[in-house]
Every structure is written in C-alpha cells, then in structure tokens.
Amino acid sequence: MEKININDLSFEELENFIDELGEKKFHAKQIFKWIHREKVLSFDDMTDISKNLREKLKERAYILELKVIECQKSKKDGTMKFLIELPDQNAIESVLMKYHHGNTICVSTQVGCRMGCKFCASTKEGFVRSLYASEIEGQLLTVERYTGEKISNIVYMGIGEPLDNYDNVVKSIRLINYPLGLNIGARHISISTCGLVPNIYRLAQENIQCTLSISLHATTDEKRRQTMPIANKYTIKEILDACKEYIRITGRRISFEYALINGQNDSREDAIALAKLLRDMIAHVNLIPVNEIKNGVYKKATENHIQEFMDTLNSMGVVTTVRRELGSDIDAACGQLRKKYIDKTDEFAQKKYIKIDE
Ligand code: SAH
Secondary structure, three states: OOOEEHHHOOHHHHHHHHHHOOOOOOHHHHHHHHHHOOOOOOHHHOOOOOHHHHHHHHHHEEOOOOEEEEEEEOOOOOOEEEEEEOOOOOEEEEEEEEEOOEEEEEOOOEEEOOOOOOOOHHHOOOEEEEOOHHHHHHHHHHHHHHHOOOOOEEEEOOOOOHHHOHHHHHHHHHHHHOOOOOOOOHHHEEEEEOOOHHHHHHHHOOOOOOEEEEEOOOOOHHHHHHHOHHHHOOOHHHHHHHHHHHHHHHOOOEEEEEEEEOOOOOOHHHHHHHHHHHOOOOEEEEEEEOOOOOOOOOOEOOHHHHHHHHHHHHHOOOEEEEOOOOOOOOOOOOOHHHHHHHHOHHHHHHHOOOOOOO
16 A cells, blocks of 8 residues: 655544544644654654554655755855755755744745746746645755754745645645644745636635735736736736735735836836736735846846836835845745756756765
8 A cells, every 4th residue: 555645634634544543533633743843754753652553654654754955055144045855856946034033934836837937947947746735834844954943934935836736735834824733824924926816716715814925027918928928818907806805805915026127117107007006905015126047038127226116116105115135146036946956967966865964
C-alpha cells in the first residue's frame, strides 16, 4: 500500500485516519501538534505516543520533508531566498523578509505558472504542476526549521497563481491557521492574484479573513492585455466587481499591486485613471518598481515618476505606498532563482545532495 503524506491531512482528516488505524481519535491532537507545531521529521520523535501507534504510523504514512537546495542572504537587509526541492525533485522558491513587525514569508503555490505575464520570471519556464497544501505550508515549516526564526506573516506571492490552485491554497491556509499547528491568523495572510474572477467570489465565501491583493498593473483592458494574457479573459470591471463583493462579505480592505514599467503604465494619466478606478473602494495601492528580469524588455520607472505617481494617487484620496525593494542584491524577484536553477541544472545537480548546513 502506498504511504500517505500525513502533512497533507487537515485535522479532521487526521482524526479519521487515526480512527481507521483502530486508535483513539484524540491522538490526532498530539500528532498534529508534533508535525505542524514542533516540526518533527520522524514519528519516533513523538515521545508521548505509544510505540505501537508510532509503528502503525510508519507503516502507513510518511512525514513530508522539503530540502533547501540553496539559500541566499542579502547583505543589505537580511532578506533570505530559498530554493526548495520537492519530493519529486521539482524546485520552488520561498523568500523570508524581515520587517520590524515580524518575519514575512513569501510562498510559492505552483511549480511554474500558466498565467504568462510578460514581466514575470515565474512564467518563463512554463507550468509543471500545482503544489499540495502540505507543500505550501511546508515552506513555512522548512524555513522556520532552517533559520530558527518564527514566521508571523505570509504572502502568497511566490511562483504560481494561487487562485489557479484554489483547493490546495485554501486547505493550506486552514493548516496554517489551525490552533494546534502554526496558529497564524488569516489576517496575517495575503493572497495575491492576477484576477481569476470566479475564484475571487468563491474565496469571499470561505469565511477566511485573509487580505486579497490584486495584480492590476494597468488601468485599461487594452493596456492590460499587452502584458497580462489573463486580461483577455476577465475585464478590469469584472475584477473590481468581484473585489467589491469580497469587501462586502469579508469587510477586508483590498490591496492593488501595480508594477511601474517605464513608458508602459507610469504616466500621470495612468495615475489619474487608477485613482478614478479605485476611488470608491476600501483599497490600498502598492507600487512596485518593476524588477528587471534577465532578458526582459521592461525597464523600471524612474524615481521621479514613481514619486509623482504616488503623490497623484494620494492627492486623489487613494492610499498608496511604494514597496520597499528587499533583497535587491540577491535574485529576489519571483521565479528568478528557479529559472537560474533550471538554466544551470548541471551546476546545481552536483550540489543537490549536499546537506543543507554544509
Ligand atoms: N500570480 C499571483 C502571485 C505571484 S506574483 C499574482 O499575479 O498576483 C506576485 C506579484 O509580483 C504580482 O503582483 C506580480 O504581478 C508581481 N511581479 C511579477 N514579476 C514582477 C516583476 N518583474 N517586477 C515587479 N513585480 C512583479
């Protein structure tokens, strides 16, 4: 019989699994804690569980272990970028950022991405598969284990489109939320999407209080289509209508990501159009000076343009900030490290089985 990945079970599924093993359900509490809070990697470390149950668990299940293939640390701000290997040897990225309010991790949700945004490195190597909930939550367990740091905030902004892996993403949020596990409140979690409209409506109904971030990056459908293929499927109006419903049901403010690209979307007219679009919503705009990717055609907007853009929005009543560029001396833009990894697989292959802490 194939062993099951015990990390992928919700608490209720774990209870049923223990029941199936002919054991008392209350052991699920102990086991969930060992896996998701204590982050153990062996059933033998579950010291308050009988040897008999441990043996049964070993026979039927395994504990997911993700390996750190490479870790880069920024000398400027301490941002750490991890290249993480999945059990099937695919690689994903996670980034740990330090702010005064705590440590934020940026997690991947898929191996590659199907959305095809032209400015994004994650999309360049195509799409391989979606991550399991345990592989998403596992990025937190792995990074906490590796650094000894406690993570307090999560942004779903790494490789992949979260709402294109809807069920696993929602399940991962519930795993991360669970009081016996990492116990991180949904208000500390942000989900970023390029705008898969039907799933925004679904997420609104989940009774999860997470923040929603929309990657808007343009103010007209025509312009949006130039950089984001998803704009051929859903209009900005459809996205904003879904956002209004999300706000109505959850009471949460929405954050709009806008990557400023020189000559593409950074004019004063663009700023005015953006303010008009968002004026009547509880919204916040996050301006991101576009990260120039290798062989990419898009260039960063100038400092002056960025400042002017922000001032225009703020003066029209739309709260706007510029995202601090963290880890600019490492490959911190999403997908860049994985891309480099694939481009140089031979070089990495030699390193692959070296132990993490060497
Ligand atoms: N697929 C999701 C989340 C992943 S990307 C989404 O589209 O929202 C996280 C954010 O980084 C998105 O807003 C994305 O558009 C943006 N992004 C991607 N590549 C970028 C780049 N080169 N420079 C600046 N922002 C970028």
